[in-house]
Amino acid sequence: GAVVSQHPSRVICKSGTSVKIECRSLDFQATTMFWYRQFPKQSLMLMATSNEGSKATYEQGVEKDKFLINHASLTLSTLTVTSAHPEDSSFYICSARDPVQISSYNSPLHFGNGTRLTVT
């Protein structure tokens, strides 16, 4: 089945620094990827939609200048948390659909294993 891979799985950084999280679709090409954030004991919240070759679309309340998204190829999207602060500590998860599966009306979102960001 389709696999989405994230790296790193966990990262600790100091307040004020930037952190880059990579999301790769391993066996399919994804023109669109989605980034979610999950705080402890809460559900996933959609942050933004990453579009290959164009600007990302951000959900209301998500700062586009703080959470930079780059989708430079059909298999890679990156999320950079700039000038991270402790309140940005969270679990970040990316996802994508396999376009081949879409054509067969069986196209679930496939999720990466997430990145645990801790800002000290």
Add this chain to the structure above:
Amino acid sequence: LAKTTQPISMDSYEGQEVNITCSHNNIATNDYITWYQQFPSQGPRFIIQGYKTKVTNEVASLFIPADRKSSTLSLPRVSLSDTAVYYCLVGPADSGYALNFGKGTSLLVTP
């Protein structure tokens, strides 16, 4: 996107069948129903997806009535490792659409 309502939590003993029902009264014609399982500190894992009637795979069954305003995930003979949060999501099966997660159902399986 259609809003979903699930029980916040459920408890079960090992070996029992667990049925988790999700309400989605404003489901649209082109919406599919998808269920995910999430363990702590892991991304959600796809369980099953359906549009109408019944769908079965190697891990679960999904029952969808004719009006599609609800759905029931059935987990046969649960084990301790099925302890997780289960999410019901409703939306189009299209590459451009994300899915919005509700609060999910926290299932606890005990011996």
